[in-house]
Amino acid sequence: MSDKIIQFNEGVIKDELKELVRTSVEETLNGLLDQEAAQLTGAGKYERTEGRKGYRSGSYKRKLGTTSGEVELKVPKLKGVSFETAIIERYRRRESSVE
Incomplete structure (x- = not known):
């Protein structure tokens, strides 16, 4: 009876898992x-409502360093409403855990 030997490349598996986590954080x-x-x-993308307070005006890309790698964020630009996100501090380029 022949025994099948399975070999794993630990480095490749770690790289794949790290990329999976990074994309998950980015999304x-x-x-x-x-x-x-x-x-x-007061409305989603392309949604028309009576109670709308502002409008979307595209987005800009911004990089953020995280413990799982650098992610690219698409920060929305708004008209009629100021957009200051509670998720990321203004001018912050790295998570505090990275520093």
Whole structure:
């Protein structure tokens, strides 16, 4: 009877897991920023409502250093409402845990 030997490359597995966590953090933060913008404007993307307080005017990209790697955030730009996110401090480029 032949025994099958399975070998794992630990470095590749760690890299894949780190990338998976990084993309998950990036998607979560971008989702939170979108949700916060929708809450401030009173409407979602492309949504028309009577109680709308402001309008979206695109977004700009910003990098943020996290413990799982550098993520690229799409920060919404708003018209009629000032957007100061509670998620990330203004001018902050790294998480406090990274420093």
